[in-house]
Amino acid sequence: MSPIMLELLVRSLWETIVMTAASGLISLVFGLPLGLALVATARGGIAENLAVNRALGAVINGFRSVPFIILLVALIPVTRLIVGTSIGTWAAIVPLAIAATPYYARIAEVSLREVDRGLIEAVRAMGGNRWAIVREVLIPEAMPGIVSGFTVTLVTLIGASAIAGAIGAGGLGDLAIRYGYQRFETAVMIAVVAVLIVLVCGIQWLGDRLVSRLDHRG
Secondary structure, three states: HHHHHHHHHHHHHHHHHHHHHHHHHHHHHHHHHHHHHHHHHHHOOOOOOHHHHHHHHHHHHHHOOHHHHHHHOOOOHHHHHHHHHOOOHHHHHHHHHHHHHHHHHHHHHHHHHHHHHHHHHHHHEEEOHHHHHHHHHHHHHHHHHHHHHHHHHHHHHHHHHHHHHHHHHOOHHHHHHHHOOOOHHHHHHHHHHHOOOOOOHHHHHHHHHHHHHHHHHH
């Protein structure tokens, strides 16, 4: 591989990391509260409200049911409104974050639902309010699952960022399409695949290590 191509590979890797990290952080900031809201407003939840729960669930399911490539194109006007362009790394963060947030919300919901109801009732018996239940029970007890789910979300975002390369979003996907596919440079395609495998394995390893530490602490 030529020095120029190697430089392109490094730059594309950095773009993929930026897209994944930024959209992953946004999905965490908005997805976790959504997961909490789904659990809290469910039947028997700490803030039971079935109407809100169903409406929220319908919106989340609606976004999750749309294939990412379609969502990517459909959100072009929104992306232009937010970042001023529909191509490039920063433009890709918008649809990536919007796609990842409901996905992570459902993952977080599953982890939060598994928290022992007895612990929640114990906090209630001691006079704890809803915020105390969330802060002292739900989040700490579900933390290994929350971290594990976030790791899965990051790995999914790496794949989605490669798909975003099909419309000029930059990153490893764009490099693989422009050089590996359109110019038939097999070495570039192999290098991109190898880097993606290493990146995914690295993120999964870090996530698993963190979950293991949280489990031992618990």
